[in-house]
Amino acid sequence: MIKSLQKSFGQKCFSPEEAMQILNLPDEDLPDLLDTVYAIRKKYKGTTVGIQILTNARSGNCSQNCAYCAQSRDSEANINKYRLVPYEKLLHDGRLAQDQNLARHCIGLSGIRFSDKEINEFADYVKKLKKEVHTHICCSIGFLTLQQAQKLKDAGIDRINHNLNTGRNFYSSICTTHTYDERISNIRMLQSIGFEICCGGIIGLGESKTDVVDMLLEIKDLHPQSVPVNFLIPLEGTALADADTSHLSPEYCLKILCLARLLMPKSDIRCAAGREVYLKGWEKWMFYAVDSIFASGYLTAGGQSIEETVKLITDAGFQYKIEAV
Ligand code: SF4
Numbered sequence: 001m002i003k004s005l006q007k008s009f010g011q012k013c014f015s016p017e018e019a020m021q022i023l024n025l026p027d028e029d030l031p032d033l034l035d036t037v038y039a040i041r042k043k044y045k046g047t048t049v050g051i052q053i054l055t056n057a058r059s060g061n062c063s064q065n066c067a068y069c070a071q072s073r074d075s076e077a078n079i080n081k082y083r084l085v086p087y088e089k090l091l092h093d094g095r096l097a098q099d100q101n102l103a104r105h106c107i108g109l110s111g112i113r114f115s116d117k118e119i120n121e122f123a124d125y126v127k128k129l130k131k132e133v134h135t136h137i138c139c140s141i142g143f144l145t146l147q148q149a150q151k152l153k154d155a156g157i158d159r160i161n162h163n164l165n166t167g168r169n170f171y172s173s174i175c176t177t178h179t180y181d182e183r184i185s186n187i188r189m190l191q192s193i194g195f196e197i198c199c200g201g202i203i204g205l206g207e208s209k210t211d212v213v214d215m216l217l218e219i220k221d222l223h224p225q226s227v228p229v230n231f232l233i234p235l236e237g238t239a240l241a242d243a244d245t246s247h248l249s250p251e252y253c254l255k256i257l258c259l260a261r262l263l264m265p266k267s268d269i270r271c272a273a274g275r276e277v278y279l280k281g282w283e284k285w286m287f288y289a290v291d292s293i294f295a296s297g298y299l300t301a302g303g304q305s306i307e308e309t310v311k312l313i314t315d316a317g318f319q320y321k322i323e324a325v
Pocket residue numbers: 062063064065066069070071072073109110111112
């Protein structure tokens with residue numbers, strides 16, 4: 001079954017039913033699935049794994065109510081809140097990415113809309129940073145106007161992260177302050193001016209397998225350069241603090257990562273937040289599908305250090321990637 005499905009994946013047309021078959025595979029078929037996926041990963045991505053680090057450049061005080069997010073207006077999570085980090089923090093992290101030969105420096109800003117003044121201030125930071133550090137920069141920054149997006153592009157941001165987070169039909173269960181279509185419009189606008197796109201989601205929000213398939217098919221249609229797949233880390237003080245994530249077995253998580261690779265063979269497939277929790281001890285198999293991971297933690301949750309992450313990759317028999325800028 002896996003071999004016959006392989007022909008369909010990566011093509012423009014194939015059905016949600018075919019995708020669902022991957023998530024419903026019996027666990028004993030997982031080794032065959034991993035072998036198939038590894039051949040695809042190797043063809044398009046070799047055996048390297050890129051490492052990203054993340055700077056939370058603006059934290060908390062968001063007007064939105066995303067249920068999983070410690071920075072949302074409804075969250076009571078005990079996090080640091082600040083408007084914009086000092087430039088020196090961005091420079092420190094940028095230099096770290098450069099000195100450690102990491103693939104990419106990701107910069108996240110909480111919030112959904114920004115004033116022109118805020119965008120100008122951030123664009124000035126980015127311009128300065130690009131003069132001092134030669135690392136790819138990806139930025140996660142809510143909804144932008146066309147003019148704001150162009151300003152950030154001119155400043156030197158290469159790629160923008162804007163996740164769909166879950167399936168369309170489940171979206172209103174995790175957020176009611178903006179819509180799924182607003183997210184898609186924002187991504188299309190960014191693509192229209194030449195931004196590369198990073199677009200992924202979060203597994204474990206209470207969604208069904210159908211929602212996971214719907215999300216991945218929507219993401220595939222957007223042709224993103226990278227696809228971060230997060231597994232929910234329920235954070236105290238958030239609406240999903242008590243979320244039941246017991247179904248996030250390593251086998252289920254691996255099937256989702258395999259499906260992402262099969263659907264988007266040429267994209268960076270990134271196992272993002274939660275890998276340390278749900279795939280601990282299974283990393284070697286994770287790398288059969290995934291060619292990208294974070295080190296040094298996430299926006300509001302900790303994670304493995306850069307050194308531990310490099311060791312994880314090399315111990316699994318993969319190389320950690322150095323992208324030329
Ligand atoms: S995910 Fe983004 S938009 Fe949603 S609450 Fe968090 S910071 Fe705001």
